Amino acid sequence: MIVVTRLNRTRFAVNPDLIERIQATPDTTLIMVDGATFVITETMDEVIDQIVDLRARVLAAAHRWTAPGSGTTTIDATPHSGEDV
Template sequence: MIEVTRFNGKKFYINSDLIEFIEATPDTVITTTSGKKVVVTETVEEVIEQIINFKSKIYCLKDKQLRKAE
């Protein structure tokens, strides 16, 4: 899950695995696999960076767990 901000200032979390598209129109629009669209204040680059950071944490933890099991 990544944290993003609506234009009204409210922060919320979105499941990055359910993101299908991220567009700059010029506002950043996130489209989920269900077709729901959310406009956020973060740039496309910031959203992508958050996704990369989140996924790297997950895979790092998984890798550490696999190494412990060996």
């Protein structure tokens, strides 16, 4: 979840997987896949940065995760032959 701020200064968390698009006209508007819209104070670039940071944190946590009792990570983050880095 990312935290954004409505124009009335109330904050709320939104699932970025459910954002269909972000518009800046001039206020930033989140349009959700269900058609809901939210006008927020953050800029489009700030929202995108939050989403990128969230996804990076999720990937980092998954990389650090170990299966209980195994002592080894369950995700191999090493690039394999023929894969892009």
